[in-house]
Amino acid sequence: MTPKAILLFLILLGSVIYLVRREIKNRIRLKQELLTEKVNREHDVKLNNEKLRFFTNISHELRTPLTLILGPVKQLLEDNAQQVTTYQKSRYELIHNNANRLFSLVNQVLDFRKAQSGELKLKTMETDILAYSKNIFDSYKELANNKNIELSFITENEDIHGWIDNDKFDKILYNLLSNALKFTPDFGNVELYLRYNEKTGKLNIEVSDNGIGISKKSQKKIFNRFYQATSTKQNNTGSGIGLSLVQSLVELHKGNIEVKSNLDKGSIFMVELPIERRFYEDDEVFELSLPKHSKNEELKDAPKKIIQDTGLKQKILVIDDNAELRKYLVDYLSGFYKVYEAENGYQALTLCRQIRPTLCVSDVMMPVMNGLEFCEKLKNDQFISHIPVVLLTALSDNKDKVKGYGTGADGYLIKPFDPSLLKLMIENIIKTRLDLKAKFAAETESEVSLLTHSPVDKSLMLKVTELINSNLDKSDLSTSFLCQELGMSSSKLYQKIKELTDLAPTEFIRTVRLKKSASLLKTKKYNVSEVTNLIGFNDPLYFSRCFKKQFGYPPSKLLK
Template structure:
């Protein structure tokens, strides 16, 4: 959408937003425009995204006490204005062999498993696409350990609007979002870690803020999206919130995707969670290692958005089938869940069996509740709820009640006890509530159940 206004002031809004970030990162940030006021017609949204992504990249790859400089040269003509935007830094630079690929989506400047700098994500790829839409050109020069310079040249239509006339208020939401992602301690940690059961909870573990944002946009309409900016934080958050699904990058600082997968799949609290590994490393050895550690899916970057959506949906459907297999309506537990590797299968079975044995040991105690169960299991109420919900589709309170009623059905079938005796035996103090609960569960009164089963 083309707007008419002061192009110099528009860019000043964007540059001003980065001042705080520069102070926060102890960077020298210098800006120069050869016109302080110049009326033009321009696409504010596209220019904001181009400028913000170039600056974000410069700030991202420039170490503390480094320098980032922006220069804009305007050349007004009769009906047009030629513009050259230059963004320079003295950061880590880019090797000449890698330089031709930096506009590829998800390209990693540092491709080690525990890299110190994340990749260019979708930022530079988006910049190139937007510059071409504006019929402009973008070029880059870089030298390792000396820095990088981007130049964007494009032409704007001149405006007849007087420079001193009323200016529109420009929205710079993309800039604000980009800056918040460059401050991960504020952008990722301040999340509401109390997910509800209204939508599946998806945890994205990715150190590249551009890719985190891209993944969030893909899933946020159908899932509750949580974010972690490296593998270690991802594991900590998974143990805290017990998500329904984890999508993790492979190459990350502190703990890589293999480590994330191994820790989640070997911890009883998280062993049931499907894990999707995203990586540019797609050798057979890497895939086998990931799958061997329990990864449920392994997708190569750049991935197809629709394929990722379908794979995540299918994994959650498989998890729903697993719930049915763990249904307490069947007398015996399944020998193995529908998905997951052998270790996680065993952990899930052991977890359910452990819960059942604890509840059965306290069956006649009417005051034995979720708090008592959590204490016996040494697990938080939230973790117990999320794990049980994932495996059985029931809450902890419902699970305890189902175990009581299942045992009541077995006693009713023997016909050696009265209904009142059965009720007290399985921890119900109210006979009317017991009969009502039994009928809701089995479709008949306990007095009728034994005769019908026979």
């Protein structure tokens, strides 16, 4: 009962009352926040359902007028094929193509509604996937040409047959290609890359572009319905349902989708779909037998063909700050090549990354970035360092020529010059590179350094050949392994090796194997069967056929 004890008791009681009161207030606040969150979520769900209902109703309403547009236009195209002029026919086709695209968008909204309600069902059938994908790809050529976008179809497989739901597959590619073209600026690149993985039985699809890219924050949300990434670079509107529908369709198809992107550098959408019959239940398969075309022995032994359709001929980039000279060169060279132009090195460097020209013709003295700086930067950029450069200049001293060639230039032409001399120089550089590629593939002793024309290219190809040589005995050595080790995407590695060697990565791997086999046979320490195992071939007979096809004589000749 002392004053100190009473004071201590009061302090203790006050503390307990304060803590209890604070805990009660916290619980009340949490309940209120939970209730608010629940109300907001219900509101969002209701709003989304209202959006879907609205889109669905509008989509149904649009079907009738679209039918009344498509029908008559198609009839006009068929009935008046001989009477109409070329211009009229092009206008009819423009109406028909765009009405079809709008019709596809309408169907996409309806499919999205079904996907959200779980009504979409999978119906796979055996399909020529390569031909089917090419048809979808070709429908975008006109749109790409209108934006001066280089559209490339790339595959390392001669033939891809498998089980897919054609309708779902069509919508997946449609949305990915549409998005890539929408967010890629003029003179950009959009690539569709297909590869069948025999080990997993799955189809790998990559749709890549060098457009505005997606921020790290947005990458986590782009597959959410109605989400639209904001961009100050490009004001593209949309419904925000395309990628959400793609994800739903890919998952329905038992696959997965990922995205890699960097702002201002572009995006890569990677889809993996199982295409073998064993992945699907009986009720998910629509049986339809395709005719089997027999292949003769010659076709079986032939190397895989590479399909690469860019729709463009060889491209030349003319760089000069003098508008009259630039126009003159563009007009002159346009009769032989597809010609692009830029007024300084900075613009040219950006354009090179977008269109990857066959060769650049550049003036030396220019504002912003001169020709020497442009050449040096180009030769140190991994993805465009293979592009040859011809420098045009009024500086005729040897020290100026030395400086020009020192930056990596492939040709040096002094003003004033005869344009036919420039044309001849361009032809010779292109022909020389083609001859070197042929020499590399046909001769056992030629090294890959024969094809590298810059330190960056030399370093990359050295890494690639070292990776191949250190894994020669692995019969399953693949492009995917090289991509993983080098940290490059499949399409980028394909483009780089193809542009440097004129070989696809799989063909390049086989060529390195065969060159190594030749050097082993020349030592006389191994027979053909031993060398076959050492370089990762499983069958000596198949190895002998490949060797003879590559170099023109059997491997046994080197043992004599």
